[in-house]
Amino acid sequence: MIMNRLATKAISAVARTPSSRGFSTTSAVDAKVAVLGAAGGIGQPLSLLCKLSPEVTELSCYDIVGTPGVAADLSHIPTKSSITGSLPSPVSWPPRGNGGLAETLTGADVVVIPAGVPRKPGMTRDDLFNTNAGIVKTLVEGCAEYCPDAMIAIISNPVNSTVPIAAEVLKKAGKYNPNKVFGVTTLDVCRANTFVANHMGVDPKDVDVTVVGGHAGITILPLFSRVNGAKFTDEELEKITVRTQFGGDEVVAAKAGAGSATLSMAYAGYIFTENLLKAIRGEDIVQCAFVESNLTDAPYFASPVKFGKDGVKEILPLGELSAYEKKWFDKMMPELKNQIKKGVDFVNN
Ligand SMILES: NC(=O)C1=CN([C@@H]2O[C@H](COP(=O)(O)OP(=O)(O)OC[C@H]3O[C@@H](n4cnc5c(N)ncnc54)[C@H](O)[C@@H]3O)[C@@H](O)[C@H]2O)C=CC1
Numbered sequence: 001m002i003m004n005r006l007a008t009k010a011i012s013a014v015a016r017t018p019s020s021r022g023f024s025t026t027s028a029v030d031a032k033v034a035v036l037g038a039a040g041g042i043g044q045p046l047s048l049l050c051k052l053s054p055e056v057t058e059l060s061c062y063d064i065v066g067t068p069g070v071a072a073d074l075s076h077i078p079t080k081s082s083i084t085g086s087l088p089s090p091v092s093w094p095p096r097g098n099g100g101l102a103e104t105l106t107g108a109d110v111v112v113i114p115a116g117v118p119r120k121p122g123m124t125r126d127d128l129f130n131t132n133a134g135i136v137k138t139l140v141e142g143c144a145e146y147c148p149d150a151m152i153a154i155i156s157n158p159v160n161s162t163v164p165i166a167a168e169v170l171k172k173a174g175k176y177n178p179n180k181v182f183g184v185t186t187l188d189v190c191r192a193n194t195f196v197a198n199h200m201g202v203d204p205k206d207v208d209v210t211v212v213g214g215h216a217g218i219t220i221l222p223l224f225s226r227v228n229g230a231k232f233t234d235e236e237l238e239k240i241t242v243r244t245q246f247g248g249d250e251v252v253a254a255k256a257g258a259g260s261a262t263l264s265m266a267y268a269g270y271i272f273t274e275n276l277l278k279a280i281r282g283e284d285i286v287q288c289a290f291v292e293s294n295l296t297d298a299p300y301f302a303s304p305v306k307f308g309k310d311g312v313k314e315i316l317p318l319g320e321l322s323a324y325e326k327k328w329f330d331k332m333m334p335e336l337k338n339q340i341k342k343g344v345d346f347v348n349n
Pocket residue numbers: 036037038039040041042043062063064065114115116117118119128132135138139154155156157158159184185186187188215259260261262265
């Protein structure tokens with residue numbers, strides 16, 4: 001239940017924040033968040049949610065296009081955080097210094113990366129590798145140089161490969177801290193919660209499904225056997241499991257060539273980010289994340305993780321899988337390990 005209660009609290013904080021009567025002062029700690037890819041389909045609503053968050057005191061938006069406009073627009077929202085928007089060239093809003101990645105990242109506590117191309121119908125997430133691998137590599141090289149102590153939350157697909165890419169880039173630079181590099185799998189948890197709550201006829205805030213593995217098709221494994229009170233026929237369980245694994249495809253198909261999930265991902269990315277900021281200021285947080293892990297024989301694995309002020313504090317035990325979940329687990333592992341290896345090889349070969 002932990003993550004969902006946090007999600008509800010976090011969103012109610014957002015809902016309260018844009019009051020015309022004043023700014024929220026919930027956060028006692030200064031926190032700079034950098035969003036890389038901030039002019040995109042995810043980046044813009046994610047930046048909006050960060051601008052509304054009482055946890056954020058400084059928001060820096062970076063993209064290869066559009067961020068001066070995004071920042072000028074968001075700057076009129078009466079919340080306490082300051083905001084800047086930078087392009088790679090020395091163009092920024094407000095005009096200052098040299099702009100660029102250096103100013104975006106310097107002093108950042110959390111860097112969220114939704115930069116890169118989204119899928120079109122018929123594509124897998126792995127089909128994005130050729131374009132997005134290089135984008136993530138370059139941006140994380142910037143993190144190694146300008147904010148080596150920041151937590152880095154990666155949204156760009158394929159997450160199963162881009163997280164290992166980030167780790168290898170940081171290792172090469174001598175700046176890798178496995179406790180501070182995460183793939184964001186929160187949207188899988190959001191989908192599983194929504195679908196199971198609909199099935200059970202309960203409020204989604206009262207369920208919190210553990211989703212393990214990775215973030216692509218069958219590497220996404222929702223553990224519905226752990227949801228108290230949930231009853232399924234075999235067919236229902238198969239249907240809800242596959243729908244969670246391929247929830248992204250459902251949105252890609254409905255958008256019919258105009259991209260993939262953006263609004264639900266901005267929500268999920270915001271929940272993940274705000275939880276990191278709460279952890280930084282001392283709250284114990286548990287949420288699912290794709291991290292370096294020795295829970296299985298895959299070097300990275302998504303599972304419930306305890307976060308503290310320095311990032312990952314503890315990777316919680318996987319626990320027992322049902323026979324049905326074990327079948328999916330065995331099917332997933334070769335695919336997950338291949339996608340991880342592809343990311344590692346990209347940086348090292
Ligand atoms: N982890 C997850 O659960 C999810 C991941 N995604 C992934 O997020 C990524 C972004 O998706 P959308 O926002 O819909 O795409 P989009 O195309 O709307 O936005 C991407 C943004 O990245 C920017 N960009 C490209 N190269 C850049 C660079 N070198 N530096 C900085 N910014 C750069 C683009 O200018 C654009 O504004 C995709 O890879 C998508 O597959 C999408 C949904 C869920």
